[in-house]
Amino acid sequence: MKRKLRSTTGKLWTLAAIAVILIIWQLASATGLVEGYLLPSPVSVVKALIKEFPVLMEHTAVTLKEAFLGLLFGVSLGFVTAVLMDRFSRVYQAFYPLVVLTQTIPTVAIAPLLVLWFGYEMTPKVILVVLTTFFPITVGLLNGFRSADPDAINLLRSMGASRRQIFWHIKFPGALGAFFSGLRISASYAVVGAVISEWLGGFSGLGVYMTRVKKAYAFDKMFAVIFLISIISLLLMWGVDLLQKKCMPWDDRKETK
Numbered sequence: 166m167k168r169k170l171r172s173t174t175g176k177l178w179t180l181a182a183i184a185v186i187l188i189i190w191q192l193a194s195a196t197g198l199v200e201g202y203l204l205p206s207p208v209s210v211v212k213a214l215i216k217e218f219p220v221l222m223e224h225t226a227v228t229l230k231e232a233f234l235g236l237l238f239g240v241s242l243g244f245v246t247a248v249l250m251d252r253f254s255r256v257y258q259a260f261y262p263l264v265v266l267t268q269t270i271p272t273v274a275i276a277p278l279l280v281l282w283f284g285y286e287m288t289p290k291v292i293l294v295v296l297t298t299f300f301p302i303t304v305g306l307l308n309g310f311r312s313a314d315p316d317a318i319n320l321l322r323s324m325g326a327s328r329r330q331i332f333w334h335i336k337f338p339g340a341l342g343a344f345f346s347g348l349r350i351s352a353s354y355a356v357v358g359a360v361i362s363e364w365l366g367g368f369s370g371l372g373v374y375m376t377r378v379k380k381a382y383a384f385d386k387m388f389a390v391i392f393l394i395s396i397i398s399l400l401l402m403w404g405v406d407l408l409q410k411k412c413m414p415w416d417d418r419k420e421t422k
Contacts, residue, residue, distance in 0.1 A: 181201030205385035227370040232355040235294020251310040280366045290362040297358035298351035305347030309340025309363040345409040352401040
């Protein structure tokens with residue numbers, strides 16, 4: 166009962182903080198403290214979101230398809246890379262610096278090259294999402310594998326367990342927490358990465374829609390898209406939390422806080 170009460174109280178404080186920010190924002194716009202064309206009021210943004218909702222849903226479907234495909238390939242690539250680097254020390258020494266190096270290159274700098282090489286269709290968007298999402302998965306899983314209990318590993322070895330059995334019974338279950346932490350980050354990055362790639366060229370998607378309304382100086386519609394992207398990212402992270410609870414029923418750390 167106390168846990169539920171603490172959880173409810175924490176959510177109420179969060180909602181209260183959001184409400185205060187929105188009220189201040191609305192007052193700043195209504196009183197003319199900030200010009201409406203620079204910062205449209207929350208009411209104007211909500212009206213734009215409702216008015217443009219059918220069009221936004223069409224563009225959202227395209228962006229989500231790119232994000233999900235990129236996330237799927239990014240998670241698969243990250244998993245395989247982490248397993249290989251954990252299994253073979255030479256692979257780790259050779260490729261771990263390259264994995265880190267991929268994160269030092271701004272995605273905005275890569276996106277124009279991908280569009281130039283692969284055109285304006287979905288392929289460059291998916292590739293950019295893959296490059297954005299596979300790093301948290303790779304690093305999270307690798308750290309999880311390497312933090313496995315050495316005593317448990319030695320016990321299984323003394324019982325004649327193979328490397329595969331040690332992996333599936335010790336390393337993989339122990340790395341699930343780190344995996345879902347990386348997946349939570351990657352899920353939010355996937356949508357952002359897809360939108361960024363759409364800014365530089367495409368025929369549909371939330372990023373394409375944003376560039377069109379920006380040229381028309383319809384900033385209320387731009388803020389509506391920003392709100393929509395934030396909601397989608399929060400829903401994806403919430404979905405990852407639900408998946409984690411299903412896959413890790415033994416982990417009750419969040420419930421005991």
